[in-house]
Amino acid sequence: MEIQSVGAAFIRPGQVLTDRAALSAAARWTQAVSEADGICVIHLSPGVDPCEITADLREQGLRASPNHVLRGQPLFFGGPASRPFPTPAIGFKPGKSRSNVVVGLLDTGVAKHPWWSSGDWYGRLGPEEADASEGAQAGHGTFIAGLLARRAPGVALSVHRVLDGDGIGDEAAVVRALHRLRERPPQVLNLSFGCNTFDDRPPPLLADAIGALSDTVTVACAGNTGSDRPFWPAALPSTVGVAALDASQERRAPYSGYGTWVDACARGDWLASSFLDGGDFAGYAAWSGTSFATALVAGAIADAARDEPAKEAAERLLGSEGTRQIPDLGVLFPASL
Incomplete structure (x- = not known):
């Protein structure tokens, strides 16, 4: 699908996300509507600006957003860790070990791997949840699954593929996946992707979908923007936003987003985990990015949730006296892999 750049954000051209309440107000600009899993995508008439329509609908008190493009957040630019590198078996x-905790993983999917090939949760996955085999971010979901498995041994994963092999998805697909999670909400949800918005305001339908999972702790990456510009959904008050530290775990990784909206941080540089088996890789890789710092924080919360509700575990880990706080990066979660 096409991607359009607007105000340092990326959107699907000609598309606006709404609920049913906004359909009549947008009717004169509408060419077609697709509705599924609780949201509507309005396909606008040619030449109509989705950002202008969004602003108009919001002025009327309606829920609307351009269909923002969301991207996975491994590191791609600059430095030696800008892509996954083969690494020896871990x-x-x-x-x-078995845990009753379920971690939701919305990403590129998960490939077969010795760490979970015999696991009940993996046996329930269909072909639509398999990790992409081609693309710049093929293996992204598998890498995150391995970090979660090591940080929270025994947890089950609820896998939903919302990103393609290049790590690209959109707000509509993510909101629909979140809507489907309401049937069996996980205790913890890992979202290692995100976006800036055209107006730097929170996307309302994405915020609603996350807020509806009221007993789930949602953990999202602060993005590889190297700036304090809000990155969504990490910047939502209902979400634990995670920044990346360098390998010393003392300083912010230069690429990591930061700001008062960030809640936690963990190592994001040169982490090793499970990966695809093929080409130069034999099932393991080293990679960097806020995507992977997020998995360490989500895993720590999931591990703590063995003995208490996930919300209480998160509040304790984020609010304990004596935990180290780093300005604009939040609470430090030391890597223990």
């Missing part, structure tokens, strides 16, 4: 054995 000496991790899943063992027989």
Whole structure:
């Protein structure tokens, strides 16, 4: 699908997200409407600006947003860690540990791997949840799944593919996936992707969908923007926004987003995890990005949620006296892989 750049944000041209309440107000600009899983995508008439229509609908008190493009956040630019690198096999054995905690993983999917090939949750996945085999971010979801498996041994993953092999998805697909999660909400939700918005305001339908998972702790990456510009959904008050530290775990990784809207931070540089098996890779890789710092924080919360509700576990880990706070980066979650 096409992508349009607007105000340092990316959107699907000619598309506006709404609920049913806004359809009549937008009728004169509408060419077609597609509705699924609780949201409507208005396909605008040629030449109509989705940002202008969004502003008009919001002035009327209606819920609307351009269909923002969301991207996974591994590191791609500059430095030696700007892509995944093959690494030797990691000496991790899943063992027989079992947890009742379920972690939702919306990403590129998850590929077969020895760490979970015999797991019940993996056996329930269909072909539509398999990780992409081609593209710049193929293996992104598999890499995150491995970080979660090591940080929170025994958890089950609820996998939903919302990004393609290049790590590209859009707000409509993510909101629909979140809507489907309401049937069996996970205790923790990992969102290692995001976007800037055309007006730097929170996208209302995405915020509504996350807010509807009231008992779920949603953890999202602060983005590889190197700026304090709000990155969504990490900047939502209902979400734990995660920045990346360098390998010393003392300083912000230069690429990481930061700001008062960030809640936590963890190492994001040169992490090693599960990966695709093929080409130069034999099932393992080293990679960097706020995507992966997010998985460490989500995993820590999921591990703590074995013994208490996930919301209480998150509040304790984020608010304990004596935990180290880093300005504009939030609470430090030390890497323990």
